Amino acid sequence: MQPTNYIPKAGPVQERISAREWVHELDKYGENLETEKRNWDQDYRQNENNNVLDLTGDTMVQEKILTQLNRETRRIYIAGCGARTHLQKAILSSFPSADIVCGDISRHALKLAMSSLTDSRVEYRLEDSTRLSFKDDCFEVVIVVNSVLSLDAISRKMLSEFHRILIPETGKLVGCFPTVNCGFELIHLSPALSYMLTDGSINYAKNSVWEHHQAVEQTFYSPIRLKNVINESGFKKMEMSYIFLDSDYFYKQYDDLYKGLFNKKNGLCIYENFVVATAA
Ligand SMILES: C[S@@+](CC[C@H](N)C(=O)[O-])C[C@H]1O[C@@H](n2cnc3c(N)ncnc32)[C@H](O)[C@@H]1O
Numbered sequence: 132m133q134p135t136n137y138i139p140k141a142g143p144v145q146e147r148i149s150a151r152e153w154v155h156e157l158d159k160y161g162e163n164l165e166t167e168k169r170n171w172d173q174d175y176r177q178n179e180n181n182n183v184l185d186l187t188g189d190t191m192v193q194e195k196i197l198t199q200l201n202r203e204t205r206r207i208y209i210a211g212c213g214a215r216t217h218l219q220k221a222i223l224s225s226f227p228s229a230d231i232v233c234g235d236i237s238r239h240a241l242k243l244a245m246s247s248l249t250d251s252r253v254e255y256r257l258e259d260s261t262r263l264s265f266k267d268d269c270f271e272v273v274i275v276v277n278s279v280l281s282l283d284a285i286s287r288k289m290l291s292e293f294h295r296i297l298i299p300e301t302g303k304l305v306g307c308f309p310t311v312n313c314g315f316e317l318i319h320l321s322p323a324l325s326y327m328l329t330d331g332s333i334n335y336a337k338n339s340v341w342e343h344h345q346a347v348e349q350t351f352y353s354p355i356r357l358k359n360v361i362n363e364s365g366f367k368k369m370e371m372s373y374i375f376l377d378s379d380y381f382y383k384q385y386d387d388l389y390k391g392l393f394n395k396k397n398g399l400c401i402y403e404n405f406v407v408a409t410a411a
Pocket residue numbers: 164167171172183185186187210211212213214215234235236237240258259260261275276277278281
C-alpha cells in the first residue's frame with residue numbers, strides 16, 4: 132500500500148515541464164519552410180489535398196467560426212486557406228460587410244481555390260504566414276484552420292504575425308488546432324491504432340504526430356503548450372475548447388482516411404483545440 136506521507140520524487144521530467152523555452156524540432160518534417168512549401172504544393176497537385184482531413188466543408192465547423200464574427204466585421208484574413216472555399220462562401224452569405232483575404236504558401240492550393248470561388252469581396256494572395264506582407268493592425272479577424280502545424284519555431288512565428296496584423300484590443304484570432312491529446316485518447320480506445328505509439332508516430336513530449344497517409348510529421352499542440360505559445364505571441368484573453376468532429380460529413384472522410392476505424396457505433400472521432408484569442 133502507498134504510505135500516506137508519500138511524496139513523488141522530482142526527476143528530470145519535472146525539469147523539462149517547467150522549462151519556458153519549448154522550441155523543438157521534428158524529425159520527419161521538411162527541415163525548413165522551403166521543403167514544407169514544396170511538400171504542400173506537391174500534395175495539392177497530386178490530389179487536391181484529399182489525404183488531409185477537411186474541416187471547413189462541415190457546416191457545424193463553419194457555424195462555430197461564424198459565431199465569432201459580427202455584423203460590423205469588415206476585414207478577415209484566412210491564413211493557410213488551402214484549396215477549399217466552403218468557409219469563404221458561408222462568410223460571404225452571412226456577413227454582407229465583410230471582405231476576405233485568403234493566403235496560402237502553396238500556389239497550387241490558391242489556383243484550386245480560385246477555380247471554385249471568385250468574388251469581388253474575396254482576394255487570394257500567395258502569403259507565407261511567417262512573414263505576412265500586410266501592414267500592422269489591419270484585420271479584425273484572422274481565421275486559421277489546421278494551418279499552424281509546422282516545426283514549432285515556424286508555428287510560433289506564424290502566431291506572432293497573426294497578432295501583428297490584427298487590430299489591437301479588439302482583433303480576434305479564431306482557429307482550430309489539432310491536438311496530440313486526441314491521438315493518445317484514440318490509441319487508448321482503439322488497439323488498432325496502438326502502432327502509433329510503438330513506431331513513434333506520436334510523441335507527447337514533442338507534441339508531434341505523423342500519420343502514415345501523410346508525407347510529414349506535424350506539430351499537434353497539447354492544450355497548455357498551445358495556450359502558452361499563443362500568449363507568448365502577444366494575445367491576451369483566450370478561450371480554448373474542444374471541437375468534436377463527429378458529424379456524418381467527418382465519418383465519411385474517416386472511412387476514406389482511416390478505413391473503417393472510426394464510426395458512429397464505436398463513437399471514435401477526432402477532436403481539436405478550438406481557440407478564440409484577442410490581440411493585446
Ligand atoms: C492542413 S491544410 C489546411 C487547409 C485549410 N485551412 C483547410 O482547413 O482546409 C494546411 C495549409 O497550410 C498551408 N501552409 C503551410 N505552411 C504555410 C505557411 N508558412 N504560410 C502559409 N500557408 C501555409 C498549406 O499550404 C496548406 O494549404
